[in-house]
Amino acid sequence: MRTFAELRAIAETHKGGARAVDALMPSVLSQDQLKTKPDDRYLSDMARRVFRAGLKHAMVDAKWPAFEEAFWGFAPEKVQLMSDEQLERLATNPAIIRHLGKIRSVRANAAMVMEIAQAHGSFGAFVADWPVTDIVTLWATLKKQGSQLGGHSAARFLRMVGKDTFILTNDVVAGLIYDGVITKVPTAKRDLQAVQATFNQWHGESGKPLAHISRMLSLTVFD
16 A cells, blocks of 8 residues: 555656645644534535435536525524425425425435534534544434435535545546455445554554545545
């Protein structure tokens, strides 16, 4: 397996130097910043991720002000009380994306956010305090307790809100296969744990966030 220093050197060669590579690193928030983010913003980003899945992000984002209005600013305590009839009416609203399954997921995820907030003080505290050395279990938790957060959605939601996480893009998977960590797209728990252990090792070598290591690894793969 390559060292982090080797990954960095390859990425800089591919992208034209250290400055160019640094400019491509994603934003990661501190624990305090994650804790101060209101729960309605977590629910909004969670819903936006669900609606982005399979659609052009720019199209979803252009409609997001209408979503904010339709779901009362994504206040979890209000959204979780929406009736089936209210959700069905939203599925006829031309200002938003009329996908009833995804619309219903917003209410289900509001209930999850409320339940977790009651146990941890806030949903943001739950996210902030989760150890990044076991981020794949947070993915699994969100998938199990939430709605339509399977596949890459949990990891991409966490990246959206600023929680440190790697994302298993095609290039990242290709890099992990090259390094002999996995042999195919990891879905089994054992393979995901092997990936987590590898990222933990690179993190230990470099002190860099998992999100930066993930991006660095992707840059070692030619387009």
